[in-house]
Amino acid sequence: MKILLINPPARGGQSRDGRCQTEGSAWITSFPPTTFAGIAGAIRRSCPDYQLKVMDCIGCDMDKDEAFEKAISFSADLLILNTSTPTIISDLEFAQEIKESSSCKILAYGAYVDAKYGELIDKEQIDYAILSEPETPIINVISGKERSKGVAFKGWDGGKWMEKELDDLPFPAYDLLPPYYYPLSGERWMFVRTGRGCPYKCIYCTEPMNFPTPRYHSVKYLMKQFHWLVDELGIRTIMFWDEVATYDKGHMIELCKALISEGLSEKIKWFCTTRVDHFDDELAGYMKQAGCRMVTFGFESGDQKVLDMNKKGITIEQSKDAVKAAKNHGLMTIGHFIIGLLGDTPQTARKTSKFARDLRINFAQFYIATPFPGLEFFKIVSANGWLDEKAKVIRAPL
Numbered sequence: 276m277k278i279l280l281i282n283p284p285a286r287g288g289q290s291r292d293g294r295c296q297t298e299g300s301a302w303i304t305s306f307p308p309t310t311f312a313g314i315a316g317a318i319r320r321s322c323p324d325y326q327l328k329v330m331d332c333i334g335c336d337m338d339k340d341e342a343f344e345k346a347i348s349f350s351a352d353l354l355i356l357n358t359s360t361p362t363i364i365s366d367l368e369f370a371q372e373i374k375e376s377s378s379c380k381i382l383a384y385g386a387y388v389d390a391k392y393g394e395l396i397d398k399e400q401i402d403y404a405i406l407s408e409p410e411t412p413i414i415n416v417i418s419g420k421e422r423s424k425g426v427a428f429k430g431w432d433g434g435k436w437m438e439k440e441l442d443d444l445p446f447p448a449y450d451l452l453p454p455y456y457y458p459l460s461g462e463r464w465m466f467v468r469t470g471r472g473c474p475y476k477c478i479y480c481t482e483p484m485n486f487p488t489p490r491y492h493s494v495k496y497l498m499k500q501f502h503w504l505v506d507e508l509g510i511r512t513i514m515f516w517d518e519v520a521t522y523d524k525g526h527m528i529e530l531c532k533a534l535i536s537e538g539l540s541e542k543i544k545w546f547c548t549t550r551v552d553h554f555d556d557e558l559a560g561y562m563k564q565a566g567c568r569m570v571t572f573g574f575e576s577g578d579q580k581v582l583d584m585n586k587k588g589i590t591i592e593q594s595k596d597a598v599k600a601a602k603n604h605g606l607m608t609i610g611h612f613i614i615g616l617l618g619d620t621p622q623t624a625r626k627t628s629k630f631a632r633d634l635r636i637n638f639a640q641f642y643i644a645t646p647f648p649g650l651e652f653f654k655i656v657s658a659n660g661w662l663d664e665k666a667k668v669i670r671a672p673l
């Protein structure tokens with residue numbers, strides 16, 4: 276059996292993973308596709324006799340014509356398509372062209388698929404939709420166990436799938452990805468998940484739709500993975516791409532102690548994303564000692580009412596305290612802010628802009644509130660008639 280795993284071409288070097296569906300230009304770089312690498316790792320381990328081809332067209336900067344030609348010439352039996360909400364139209368067009376020129380089955384995954392799989396499996400381009408965490412459901416499809424959890428196709432809806440024991444998964448196949456470079460230093464970097472899941476219910480975020488239960492890899496598993504990244508792949512800049520990396524404070528402290536005792540704190544520079552209400556002075560101290568350089572926080576708004584209306588569950592004071600704790604230990608900070616959330620007005624947006632300056636963080640990133648299908652924010656926006664789903668989409672060619 277020949278399997279083609281493809282991160283198809285997209286305008287602007289689109290990152291497709293989960294909550295970070297942004298164009299490369301938003302961060303001056305595309306993010307390494309961690310979930311995609313996880314699928315490659317799972318197939319490599321579970322199906323060693325099958326021929327697997329991995330095409331990360333975003334990382335290789337491959338255009339659509341070249342991607343199509345390479346995909347067709349491989350003659351896959353199964354094509355696994357990475358998709359995202361902003362790219363779904365071009366993703367489906369790509370799938371359509373493959374279907375018209377080959378007999379391969381197409382399996383799609385991604386946040387849009389999670390929300391709209393019912394419509395997608397009615398289309399002729401998509402044979403299987405994978406819901407939530409993709410590694411195990413994809414292996415099930417490949418192994419002929421299609422009627423399982425996490426898989427949907429015409430006549431079958433297996434519902435969502437969530438891994439219970441993360442250490443059962445193999446390491447993502449980072450070695451099969453093209454090199455990605457950290458924008459500030461130009462060094463090779465990689466996104467690593469120390470855990471998965473977020474129990475919060477921010478109405479604009481895709482995570483609560485799929486991963487409500489926080490789970491972690493053991494520190495032993497993570498250390499082995501870090502040693503592999505550093506010693507064999509030469510990657511020394513790492514982003515912990517967890518939803519809330521410090522949700523389990525004890526786990527983060529245990530990980531920091533291991534990074535220090537095994538000498539990796541001297542070899543790697545790492546960053547992580549977390550919430551301001553799961554960060555404090557003690558954590559900042561351990562993290563700094565363990566090689567952490569920067570922490571990124573979702574402050575979202577400088578207006579408490581806007582935070583509350585969008586169910587962020589943090590206070591302005593907690594945001595200030597988190598930045599203070601990071602600064603106390605010499606950690607840099609990135610702040611994420613969203614303009615246009617529920618309740619936002621020109622006045623509160625100005626308040627957010629001032630808040631971003633007053634926090635004295637190192638970097639501030641502003642996003643436009645985006646209603647992703649399947650989310651509470653989407654439903655409110657639609658119900659109020661603020662979204663024209665039939666609006667003409669104007670796109671530059673890929």
Ligand code: SF4
Nearest residue numbers: 473475477480482518
């Ligand atoms: S805290 Fe909110 S924004 Fe962050 S991952 Fe969880 S649900 Fe998403």
